Amino acid sequence: MADEPLVLGIETSCDETGVGIVRGSTLLADAVASSVDEHARFGGVVPEVASRAHLEAVVPTIERALKDAGVSARDLDGIAVTAGPGLAGALLVGVSAAKAYAYALGKPLYGVNHLASHICVDQLEHGALPEPTMALLVSGGHSSLLLSTDITSDVRPMGATIDDAAGEAFDKIARVLDLGFPGGPVIDRYAREGDPEAIAFPRGLTGPRDPAYDFSFSGLKTAVARWIEARRAAGEDVPVRDVAASFQEAVVDVLTRKAVRACKDQGVDHLMIGGGVAANSRLRVLAQERCEAAGIRLRVPRPKLCTDNGAMVAALGAEMVARNRAASSWDLSADSSLPVTDPHVPGAPHSPTHSHPHTHDHVHEISKENLYS
Numbered sequence: 001m002a003d004e005p006l007v008l009g010i011e012t013s014c015d016e017t018g019v020g021i022v023r024g025s026t027l028l029a030d031a032v033a034s035s036v037d038e039h040a041r042f043g044g045v046v047p048e049v050a051s052r053a054h055l056e057a058v059v060p061t062i063e064r065a066l067k068d069a070g071v072s073a074r075d076l077d078g079i080a081v082t083a084g085p086g087l088a089g090a091l092l093v094g095v096s097a098a099k100a101y102a103y104a105l106g107k108p109l110y111g112v113n114h115l116a117s118h119i120c121v122d123q124l125e126h127g128a129l130p131e132p133t134m135a136l137l138v139s140g141g142h143s144s145l146l147l148s149t150d151i152t153s154d155v156r157p158m159g160a161t162i163d164d165a166a167g168e169a170f171d172k173i174a175r176v177l178d179l180g181f182p183g184g185p186v187i188d189r190y191a192r193e194g195d196p197e198a199i200a201f202p203r204g205l206t207g208p209r210d211p212a213y214d215f216s217f218s219g220l221k222t223a224v225a226r227w228i229e230a231r232r233a234a235g236e237d238v239p240v241r242d243v244a245a246s247f248q249e250a251v252v253d254v255l256t257r258k259a260v261r262a263c264k265d266q267g268v269d270h271l272m273i274g275g276g277v278a279a280n281s282r283l284r285v286l287a288q289e290r291c292e293a294a295g296i297r298l299r300v301p302r303p304k305l306c307t308d309n310g311a312m313v314a315a316l317g318a319e320m321v322a323r324n325r326a327a328s329s330w331d332l333s334a335d336s337s338l339p340v341t342d343p344h345v346p347g348a349p350h351s352p353t354h355s356h357p358h359t360h361d362h363v364h365e366i367s368k369e370n371l372y373s
């Protein structure tokens, strides 16, 4: 609908420069430039390399998204940007770009939370999020169960990992198996041809006295690494597909079991799964089976919207505009450890539209010449 907010979102918290444009909950553009290949030879994301890649990619990616969406920057109702959590230097590139565009165009600026964005993105695929929604957020840096009654203002942590994030475990095991980086997609592929019951790997924090909603993947990671080492030491071949399948099964078994339990305990009948690990094919199947058996409606965005992207930031920004949340102030800064309980970083009320009536041409001046010089 034409009266829904038109918002551009910028994501630079890790190794993807993402720029999305949405109108309300309709996705108009989702441009992503990834520096993942530059990190692959290091076996993980190198912050300084990521920041430099964002610097090069951010303006062209913004321009591409505007072109893909067929809209003019002047028509935007707001500019949203990931303010945290994430890599400090990488976040700073996105925040600086968002400020420059917002200031030059006279548009409100919304610094939003990366984690809440991973949840909100599902509105682009399945419509308004039910309130309350239970969200299982599983990415390279986070694994949490979150209960939200309003994604713009109320996100409550129910449980989280006490050591590694789920995605981190995938990346580490892929490294042990010499499968490259990032590990999630490649383990997912190998696991499809393996037997998930070949090896009984441990399920962390599932004992009767363990915290019901917290996760632990470090014991599993060690168990898998030891199992592989023992095989190699004995001069035997490592059955990569069976190891991948059995490891993956241990992760997704625990994730889905705890998520369904949290829904049941809290009387919530919708489960949303978001973050890069939500792209995992086995997680999606098992979650669907277990939710169906428990009478819970499952919502998982398509894989491209699960991994980091700008559309998720635009989606949360549009929700901020629609709900009249305060814009961020011009002194918005990147917060590498922004708590999950802060969906956005509000500032003192301001009305940039009236104080800085600049034209689209100014954007080119600022972004290309002044911004990083």
Ligand code: KG4
Binding pocket: 014, 138, 139, 140, 141, 142, 166, 167, 168, 170, 171, 182, 183, 184, 185, 188, 275, 276, 277, 278, 279, 280, 281, 306, 307, 308
């Ligand atoms: O959300 P995301 O793109 O970035 C962060 O915010 O961390 O998540 C990246 C993580 C990586 O650890 C990657 O290995 C994992 O998501 N991942 C997957 C899959 N695709 C990406 N894990 C399991 N299966 C997948 N298909």
Ligand code: ZN
Binding pocket: 114, 118, 139, 140, 275, 276, 307, 308
């Ligand atoms: Zn993420």
